[in-house]
Amino acid sequence: MNGPHRLAPGxxxxxxLVSGLLGGLxxxxxxxxxxxxxxxxxGLRQREAHAVSLGAVVPLAxxxxxxxxxxxxxxxxxxxxxxxxxxxxxxxxxxxxxxVNDRIARQAFGGLLVTTAIYLLVT
Amino acid sequence: xTAILGFMALGxxxxxxxxxxxxxxxxxxxxxxxxxxxxxxxxxxxTALAFMVPTAAVGLxxxxxxxxxxxxxxxVLGASGAVAAVAGAMLALAxxxxxxxxxxxxxxxxxxxxxxxxxxxxxxxxxxxxxAATTSSRSKTGRGxxx
Numbered sequence: 001m002n003g004p005h006r007l008a009p010g011x012x013x014x015x016x017l018v019s020g021l022l023g024g025l026x027x028x029x030x031x032x033x034x035x036x037x038x039x040x041x042x043g044l045r046q047r048e049a050h051a052v053s054l055g056a057v058v059p060l061a062x063x064x065x066x067x068x069x070x071x072x073x074x075x076x077x078x079x080x081x082x083x084x085x086x087x088x089x090x091x092x093x094x095x096x097x098x099x100v101n102d103r104i105a106r107q108a109f110g111g112l113l114v115t116t117a118i119y120l121l122v123t
Numbered sequence: 124x125t126a127i128l129g130f131m132a133l134g135x136x137x138x139x140x141x142x143x144x145x146x147x148x149x150x151x152x153x154x155x156x157x158x159x160x161x162x163x164x165x166x167x168x169x170t171a172l173a174f175m176v177p178t179a180a181v182g183l184x185x186x187x188x189x190x191x192x193x194x195x196x197x198x199v200l201g202a203s204g205a206v207a208a209v210a211g212a213m214l215a216l217a218x219x220x221x222x223x224x225x226x227x228x229x230x231x232x233x234x235x236x237x238x239x240x241x242x243x244x245x246x247x248x249x250x251x252x253x254x255a256a257t258t259s260s261r262s263k264t265g266r267g268x269x270x
Contacts (some may be wrong), residue, residue, distance in 0.1 A: 083134060089134060090182075113232065
């Protein structure tokens with residue numbers, strides 16, 4: 001079963017438009033939005049959805065970053081430094097993934113997001 | 124120098140969280156840049172997006188080596204996504220910083236609540252049965268069972 005090959009272009013375009021708009025508006029890229037939509041609306045397996053979304057995030061994030069860059073908002077040195085750190089961090093994350101309870105990790109991350117949201121809203 | 128090391132450490136943390144939780148690293152990166160690194164909301168979003176380009180490219184190479192993904196689907200998704208992302212970015216640039224910040228905070232607050240209340244996670248192996256799983260996978264994710 002090669003789900004991706006049967007994906008209706010109309011659904012892909014709709015998913016792209018929604019994730020692109022929010023991804024550009026909120027600076028979050030859209031990959032995290034695409035994956036659940038590709039799974040639930042387009043019927044992809046999680047791993048396939050993740051792989052397809054990575055290919056889409058490259059042009060999406062680039063287009064958005066260029067738009068912000070034109071307004072001189074990108075701090076390129078910082079982005080580069082973060083990327084170098086991210087290259088080191090990704091394998092550590094994969095290692096953790098095999099050792100730590102996913103449910104607890106999601107709750108911890110959810111708690112971190114809620115706390116940060118409250119902090120951002122009140123300060 | 125300390126600042127550079129700090130940002131590199133932040134990058135390590137974002138890399139860990141992204142590959143660990145499968146959440147776009149962007150969400151946590153924007154939040155941390157604003158809350159901890161004193162970026163404006165616009166700068167944080169712009170910088171996070173620039174960070175994502177090479178990060179996603181490296182991730183793409185890694186999944187392609189394992190034979191996953193579908194370039195045609197990615198191109199369709201990425202092309203429509205890029206057009207909408209430019210519109211989204213222009214909308215963000217038109218908004219005042221504090222409005223954008225509150226919008227972003229509301230979004231991550233809701234996302235965080237969903238993760239706290241429904242920590243079932245993503246169905247890594249759901250939809251094994253291709254199309255047949257389109258509807259049944261919903262009930263396996265935990266979302267369906269909550270209702």
